[in-house]
Amino acid sequence: MPAMPAIEAQFRSLPGGGILYDAARVRHPGAQLFQHGHWVAHNAVREVSGGRGSVSFIAPGNESTRTDDAWVWRHYRRGGLVARLLQDRYLFTGAERTRCFREWRLLARLIDCGLPVPEPIAARFLRSGLTYTADLLTAELPPSLTLAQSLGRAALSSQQWQSIGRTLAAFHLHGVQHADLNAHNILLGTSAADQVFVLDFDRGRIREPGDWEQRVLQRLRRSLEKISAQLPPTVFGKAQWGWLMEGMAAGKAVGCRL
Ligand SMILES: Nc1ncnc2c1ncn2[C@@H]1O[C@H](COP(=O)(O)OP(=O)(O)O)[C@@H](O)[C@H]1O
Ligand SMILES: [Mg+2]
Structure with a gap:
């Protein structure tokens, strides 16, 4: 590159x-x-x-x-x-x-x-x-849709959820705490299915590992639950969250720094 x-x-x-x-x-x-x-x-x-x-x-x-x-x-x-x-x-x-x-x-x-x-x-x-x-x-980022928009169009594949998890793992490995991680601040590239971006770092910071990681993830989960409440049940649930967590664990295991 x-x-x-x-x-x-x-x-x-x-x-x-x-x-x-x-x-x-x-x-x-x-x-x-x-x-x-x-x-x-x-x-x-x-x-x-x-x-x-x-x-x-x-x-x-x-x-x-x-x-x-x-x-x-x-x-x-x-x-x-x-x-x-x-x-x-x-x-x-x-x-x-x-x-x-x-x-x-x-x-x-x-x-x-x-x-x-x-x-x-x-x-x-x-x-x-x-x-x-x-x-x-x-x-401006390459052509993409927010995770919220993407979910409104179609369910994501397990690979896409894993890519999101791997991306979030890279941020957390660098100690990056997002202050408002939600489905509007994660973008998915429309040209490559596994392109994931994160934006809106107002009040974000870099810090030591800690409880904050779980709080950030719980906030994202609540955002996904809220958005998917109006959508078919296959769009978001335990399985999808599980795939995201799998990606997160895999990213952390390999020290994935993207
Ligand atoms: N650099 C960027 N490239 C592409 N889209 C962007 C970019 N910055 C913001 N957006 C779009 O604008 C929306 C709002 O921007 P954001 O930074 O999240 O501000 P806020 O949530 O305070 O309105 C995002 O959800 C995204 O869709
Ligand atoms: Mg935003």
């Missing part, structure tokens, strides 16, 4: 905030990268979808050093009850502690480890008084 060009982390302060970006990939590290109007003017917003309705697919054109690059832009939003009060604002305690810089740096580390996650492009925070808003650009 040709070596991927390394990510070149670089920081630049912007009026009222700052940007952390891959200098090997971003041509003009500026606020325009996070202005909807900029992309619309270049006819570069392809589509909008996603979890909380805040993900845009961007064709960056000559903002990228790569031809035909494709980026995904996410604006950080709060979930749950605080969302109504604070929407998209977080307490500022330093640039490196912002949600977006943390996720950008974690993704860069995971890419370094060879884990299947989106490459980080640029993270930006913007301050206003004590708070900030956050945005992240990542590279």
Whole structure:
């Protein structure tokens, strides 16, 4: 496999905030990268979808050093009850502690480890008084469907469940704790059946092995149970979870680091 060009982390302060970006990939590290109007003017917003309705697919054109690059832009939003009060604002305690810089740096580390996650492009925070808003650009993954979408179309094979388990084992072997592992944050490649990606590393971290691994898996299991409640019983149950666990055990046994 040709070596991927390394990510070149670089920081630049912007009026009222700052940007952390891959200098090997971003041509003009500026606020325009996070202005909807900029992309619309270049006819570069392809589509909008996603979890909380805040993900845009961007064709960056000559903002990228790569031809035909494709980026995904996410604006950080709060979930749950605080969302109504604070929407998209977080307490500022330093640039490196912002949600977006943390996720950008974690993704860069995971890419370094060879884990299947989106490459980080640029993270930006913007301050206003004590708070900030956050945005992240990542590279779009190869054509894929979320695990949730895939299950809505057809049952997965035992091999596919095992591939998911092996992938999760690799993350756990590296000590990567996902803060919100669910069926919307696991993607399955549509060209190769065993391609599995994981995304959405907001609040994720690297830590020593521990109980957290079981908690992460239980969260995923609950998500799968919730989604499959409306689907035929063959889509998800004990057998499917068992295959996933088999893949997980096999991955751990061989120290599978993908
Ligand atoms: N880099 C990416 N490549 C392809 N699809 C992506 C990428 N980032 C996000 N998506 C899609 O957008 C959805 C929402 O993104 P995510 O990062 O999970 O944010 P949130 O859950 O906070 O809305 C994902 O479930 C996935 O379908
Ligand atoms: Mg998500």
